[in-house]
Amino acid sequence: MKPVALCVARVAxxxxxxxxxxxxxxxxxxxxxxxxxxxxxxxxxxxxGETPSAWTGGASASFGAGASVLLDSxxxxxxxxxxxxxxxxxxxxxxxxxxxxTPTLVFPGLTLDDIDGSLLMxxxxxxxxxxYKPAKAYHYKRNGSTAxxxxxxxxxxxxxxxxxxxxxxxxxxxxxxxxxxxYVHKNDNGENKVGEDVDTDPKTVEWSMTTxxxxxxxxxxxxxxxxxxxxxxGTAQFGGAVALTNAVLxxxxxxSQTWSAAFPSSNSxxxxxxxxxATVDKTFGVLDNVHAAWLTATASHNVFTNMLLSQVVPVxxxxxxxxxxxxxxxxxxxxxxxxxxxxxxxxxxxxxxTYIKGCKVELAQSGAxxxxxATKSYYHPGGELGEDLDTTSGVTSYTDVSGNGIKSLxxxxxxxxxxTLGGNGGFDSMAVDNAQIVIMNNEMRPKKxxxxxxxxxxxxxxxxxxxxxxxxxxxxxxxxxxxxxxxTMATEGNATYIFDNATLYLxxxxxxxxxxxxxxxxxxxxxxxxxxxNPTRSxxxxxxxxxxxGTGPNVFGTGMCLYGAGNPTLYITTSADLEISGNxxxxxxxxxxxxxxxxxxxxxxxxxxxxxxxxxxxEAGTVELASDTALPTTSPMTLKGGCTVTCGATTNAxxxxxxxGNATINVGxxxxxxxxxxxxxWAEGATLxxxxxxxxxxxxxxxxxxxxxxxxxxxxxxxxxxxxVSLTGQGYLGGPQGxxxxxx
Numbered sequence: 159m160k161p162v163a164l165c166v167a168r169v170a171x172x173x174x175x176x177x178x179x180x181x182x183x184x185x186x187x188x189x190x191x192x193x194x195x196x197x198x199x200x201x202x203x204x205x206x207g208e209t210p211s212a213w214t215g216g217a218s219a220s221f222g223a224g225a226s227v228l229l230d231s232x233x234x235x236x237x238x239x240x241x242x243x244x245x246x247x248x249x250x251x252x253x254x255x256x257x258x259x260t261p262t263l264v265f266p267g268l269t270l271d272d273i274d275g276s277l278l279m280x281x282x283x284x285x286x287x288x289x290y291k292p293a294k295a296y297h298y299k300r301n302g303s304t305a306x307x308x309x310x311x312x313x314x315x316x317x318x319x320x321x322x323x324x325x326x327x328x329x330x331x332x333x334x335x336x337x338x339x340x341y342v343h344k345n346d347n348g349e350n351k352v353g354e355d356v357d358t359d360p361k362t363v364e365w366s367m368t369t370x371x372x373x374x375x376x377x378x379x380x381x382x383x384x385x386x387x388x389x390x391x392g393t394a395q396f397g398g399a400v401a402l403t404n405a406v407l408x409x410x411x412x413x414s415q416t417w418s419a420a421f422p423s424s425n426s427x428x429x430x431x432x433x434x435x436a437t438v439d440k441t442f443g444v445l446d447n448v449h450a451a452w453l454t455a456t457a458s459h460n461v462f463t464n465m466l467l468s469q470v471v472p473v474x475x476x477x478x479x480x481x482x483x484x485x486x487x488x489x490x491x492x493x494x495x496x497x498x499x500x501x502x503x504x505x506x507x508x509x510x511x512t513y514i515k516g517c518k519v520e521l522a523q524s525g526a527x528x529x530x531x532a533t534k535s536y537y538h539p540g541g542e543l544g545e546d547l548d549t550t551s552g553v554t555s556y557t558d559v560s561g562n563g564i565k566s567l568x569x570x571x572x573x574x575x576x577x578t579l580g581g582n583g584g585f586d587s588m589a590v591d592n593a594q595i596v597i598m599n600n601e602m603r604p605k606k607x608x609x610x611x612x613x614x615x616x617x618x619x620x621x622x623x624x625x626x627x628x629x630x631x632x633x634x635x636x637x638x639x640x641x642x643x644x645x646t647m648a649t650e651g652n653a654t655y656i657f658d659n660a661t662l663y664l665x666x667x668x669x670x671x672x673x674x675x676x677x678x679x680x681x682x683x684x685x686x687x688x689x690x691x692n693p694t695r696s697x698x699x700x701x702x703x704x705x706x707x708g709t710g711p712n713v714f715g716t717g718m719c720l721y722g723a724g725n726p727t728l729y730i731t732t733s734a735d736l737e738i739s740g741n742x743x744x745x746x747x748x749x750x751x752x753x754x755x756x757x758x759x760x761x762x763x764x765x766x767x768x769x770x771x772x773x774x775x776x777e778a779g780t781v782e783l784a785s786d787t788a789l790p791t792t793s794p795m796t797l798k799g800g801c802t803v804t805c806g807a808t809t810n811a812x813x814x815x816x817x818x819g820n821a822t823i824n825v826g827x828x829x830x831x832x833x834x835x836x837x838x839x840w841a842e843g844a845t846l847x848x849x850x851x852x853x854x855x856x857x858x859x860x861x862x863x864x865x866x867x868x869x870x871x872x873x874x875x876x877x878x879x880x881x882x883v884s885l886t887g888q889g890y891l892g893g894p895q896g897x898x899x900x901x902x
Contacts, residue, residue, distance in 0.1 A: 185236040185392075187218040194226040195247075198233055216391070223398060229386045229405045231267035237392035240400065248385035248404035255283075256322060256378040258337045264381040265331035270305055270324060272387060273331060276609040276634060277427050277587045280309045282320060284339070284376035287313055293320075293378075294607065294632055297355050308340075309378060310352050315344030317351040320378050338364045339376040350703070350731065353656065353682070382425040402426040402585070414576040420583040421602075428585045428604075432574040432592030432612070453519060453532035453564040455557060461569055462528035467500055467521060470528055471576075473596075473617055474568045474644040474665070475504040477517055479535075481561035487645040488517070488564075489598070489619055491544050498523065503536070504564060507543050514541040515562045518548075521569075528569075535562035568644065568665045570615075590614035590639070603650075607632045610639035610660070618648040628653030635660035635687075643676045651677035651697040657687035658708070664691035664716050671695060671745060673719045679703070679726075683712035683736065693717040693740055696752070702728040706760065710734030717741040720752035720770050727772070732758035732779055741766040751793075756781055756801075764788035774812070776801040776821075783808045783828075795832070797821035799844070805830050814838045815861070817846055817875065825850040825858045834862030834889075836869050848878045854892050862889040 188211060192203030202210040215234045221227075223242025230249070249266045256262055265273065275298020281290040295307040305324040310317060319340040325332050342348035346361040356362045365375050387406040394409060396419035408429040409415070421428075453459060462470065472490040488504035505516040516536040522529050536547040537554045547553050556562070575593040579602035588595060588604045592612040597603060599620035610616050616633075618641070628650025635641055636658045643649045643664060655662070655678055664676060677697035683689070685708035693716050696702050702720075706712045717740025720728060730736070744751060751771030756762050758779050765784035774789065775796040782804045783789060789812040797803065799819020805828035815832045817840040823830065825848060840846075850858050859878070861867030867889040868876075876883050882894045 185216070185218050186214055187220060188214065189220045190222065190225050190227065192227065195228055197228045197230045199231060203227075218392070229388065232272050232387040232389060234389045235391065238388065238390050238394045240395070240397045243398035243400070245401040246388065246403070246405055247401075248406075250404060254379065256320075256333055256335045256381070258335050261325065261332035261334040262381075263330055264324075264333045265385065267330050268386060269326050270300060270303065270331060273305070273324070274427070274429070274589055274609070275300070275305065275307055277589060277607060278307055278309075279382050279425075279586075279606060280322075280378050281380045282309065282311055282318055282376050283379055287318065287376060290379070291318075292630065293318075295322075296353050297357075308356055310356070312349045312352060315349045317342040317348035317356070318376055319356050320376050321357075322378060322381075333378075333381055335378055340364055350705070350729075352654075385425065385427075387429070399581075399583070407585075409575060409577060412575050414578070416578040416580065418580040420581040421585055422583040423585050426585050427587040427589060428577070428579075428595075429589040430575050430577050430591065430593040430595060430614075431589075432614075452560065453517075453530060453567065454559060455531065455533050458522070458524070458529040458531045460524070460527050461521075461530045461567060464526045465528050467523040467528050468495070468497075470500065470521060471570050472500075472502045472504075472519070472521075472567075473570055473642070474619065475517075475519070475564050476566045477504060477506055477515065477562060478565045479559075479561045479563045481537075482515070485565060486515075489543070489645070491516075492546050492548075501533075503547055505536075505543050505547070507541075511542075513537065513539045514543055514545075514547075516547045517559055517562050517564050519564060519567065530567055530569075532559040532564050533557075535559040537562065570617075570642075574613075588616075590616060604631070606630070607634065609634045609636070610641070611636040612638065614639040616641050618643045619645060620648065632656065634658070635662075646675040647677070649676040649678050649694070651679050653678075654680045654682070656682045656684070657689070658684040659686050661687070662689040662691075662694075662716065664689070664694060671719050671721075681705070681714075682707060683714065684708035684734070686710065686712060688713040689716040689740070691716055693719050693743075695719040695745070696721050696726060696728070702726050702752075704728070704730045704736075706730075706732040706734045706736035706758070706762075708734050710736065710760065712736050714738045715740050717743070717766055719743060719745050721745040727753045727755055728770075729755050729757060730762060732756070732760035732762050735761045735763070737763040737765060737784075738768075739765045741768060743767075743769045744771045754793075776803065780804060782806065783810050783830075786810060792833070794838070797823075797846070803830075817841060817844050817872075820845050820847070822847045822849065823859070824848075827851045827858075829858045829860075831860040832862070832867075834867045836862070836866055836872065840872050840875055844875060846876045847880075848876065848891070850879060854878060854883065854890070857890040859891040860889045861885065861891070864889055 188204040191205045196203050199213045202212050204211045218237040219235050221240045221244045225244040227246055229246050254262055275295055278295035280293050282293045283290050291311050293309040293311040296310050298307040303326050308319050308321050310319040320335055322333050322335055340356045341363045342351050342361050385404040387408045390409045392411050399420040402423040404425045406427040406429055410431045475488045476485055477488045478485045486506040488506040490502040490504055493502040500521040503516050503518050505514050507514050517532055518534045520531055520533050535556045578596040580598040582601045584602040584604055586605045587607045590610040594615045596617045629652035631653040634656045640661045673693035673695050676694050678694045680703050682705040753772030755775045757777045761780040763782040763784050767787040769790050773794045777798045780802040786809050789810045791811050792813050794813035796816040802822040804824040806826045807828045809829040811831040813833045814835040816838045865885050865887045884892045886892045
């Protein structure tokens with residue numbers, strides 16, 4: 159069969175199906191005829207033509223406006239259409255406390271095959287907490303008809319957790335707790351332990367469980383998560399809002415679909431799954447992201463090499479020009495594709511929505527490559543984003559695009575199921591498996607979590623504009639998946655981002671802040687994860703964290719713009735090796751200087767151009783300086799007991815040195831200069847062991863610029879290759895003073 163190209167108006171999704179649409183042409187179509195709230199699979203609630211019928215698995219389902227249906231178990235559907243607003247409701251979440259002795263039926267009619275452990279949620283309660291607190295499931299482990307999960311949350315800096323066992327029988331999935339609950343004190347970094355396996359953490363404290371909220375322990379209530387599924391193999395066309403409660407929409411067909419209806423959902427999930435054996439090439443084409451040539455009506459620019467236009471998806475652009483005076487992020491609308499060329503209108507709204515500007519771009523196949531050029535620019539006072547500027551009245555068009563031109567263009571290719579969401583109410587959770595989700599506005603963001611795996615991609619097009627957004631949300635990317643924030647303010651600062659063998663790609667720059675203003679404060683990199691592209695931004699907060707875990711090495715290639723208005727500290731904790739090849743730098747003037755603290759026994763490699771203004775503290779492990787700009791030139795440094803700094807062949811200069819315990823500097827055949835440190839605190843009895851491959855006469859280590867950069871007591875605490883040292887009149891470490899006198 160020939161691939162079928164689908165084009166979608168108003169949004170940026172074009173891809174090629176691997177199966178032609180006629181596959182579903184002969185599928186039975188059933189029309190809902192049940193009473194309000196009747197069960198999907200019970201009785202003859204459907205019409206086959208005019209004949210009442212029971213539900214047939216795999217049929218196409220059609221609902222009229224105002225339909226209300228109980229989803230009592232998972233169902234398989236070829237295609238799903240609605241004539242208006244409908245309500246699909248799964249079984250209620252059970253508010254009862256889970257008992258260690260009596261199992262509770264939490265998911266009636268389901269099996270463990272229907273449960274996605276990464277989307278499970280619950281509430282913790284108990285005398286130690288004093289109130290209901292939301293908890294998320296971690297370490298979901300399945301073994302046949304039994305599974306376990308650890309429901310974890312933080313409370314006043316402590317990690318609290320209850321482990322739950324799930325079993326299945328003919329009635330559904332049952333749950334019960336053990337006779338223990340778990341606790342990690344904040345002094346043992348409890349707030350940093352979320353997501354870790356408390357069964358193996360040596361800091362874990364256990365105490366007896368209770369089924370009463372007045373007890374001293376903790377208990378589980380209101381279990382919820384991935385309820386019964388509507389498994390859609392074909393297309394879904396919603397004629398109005400879909401109220402989805404305690405249920406899941408799962409779509410699998412490899413085509414592009416746009417859902418602009420609202421989803422006023424509760425405890426619901428969208429699951430998009432691709433073919434498990436599909437070979438997917440997901441790449442990005444960027445037209446010179448920083449100093450892009452202008453797209454004009456006469457010149458064509460190559461944006462993809464060895465790519466098919468039929469696989470290209472326009473995702474974002476940056477507009478600028480003489481009539482604008484600034485650079486704006488623009489979203490694509492009215493994408494059309496005729497098999498040879500693709501056109502789309504990139505639009506942005508200015509001055510609080512009093513006008514829109516646009517630029518039409520034409521993409522064409524040129525041999526094995528895809529090229530782009532601009533053909534027309536537009537201006538419409540009082541216009542609204544998404545209108546067709548080619549056909550709307552009152553629009554001024556210019557064939558000279560220099561006034562409203564495209565400065566940079568971001569495209570991607572995809573050949574997996576793709577869902578674009580543009581409504582006004584989102585799901586609680588999303589699961590994306592070897593597929594793509596494009597979220598066009600904030601309203602369609604999941605309220606609780608995203609889980610992406612197996613090469614999936616999540617594209618965030620809508621900006622947020624709220625520095626405090628995202629608290630409690632968890633975005634998890636696994637096994638080759640990618641997160642792409644396409645415009646400024648697209649990410650949510652207080653959300654937790656976990657990349658497990660996955661990628662964060664930031665394609666946009668901000669002209670003032672040198673980044674896309676995509677605020678990300680809590681980032682975990684695991685098992686070879688990486689961040690690429692342009693820097694993320696910290697935002698206003700009191701604490702920033704980067705965790706490096708798993709087998710590593712992980713790479714933080716984007717760097718971070720440290721906006722320190724909230725007087726934050728950036729904590730970098732390494733249980734696996736981490737390289738920060740991007741730059742850690744302060745935001746423009748007016749921001750505070752941000753301290754950086756390195757924790758954990760694994761190695762941190764700094765290979766970028768770092769210019770943060772706060773103190774750099776090495777509490778544990780090794781810091782490798784892999785560039786001559788790895789250390790800020792003025793930031794003071796603190797070395798704590800047991801840590802090591804290695805220089806290799808680099809030459810770095812930084813601020814004054816504070817010594818809090820026995821520490822090592824392996825200067826190698828490089829050089830390291832500290833500012834005058836005589837006023838810095840050096841712990842009594844601590845030793846600074848410096849290892850080098852060159853003689854001190856080569857001046858590898860310096861303190862200040864004269865002979866007073868260290869006190870006599872500090873000099874006695876330094877050893878170079880095991881020998882005592884002196885200080886020259888230029889501040890360099892020299893050989894022992896007695897040896898110098900003998901030579902003279």
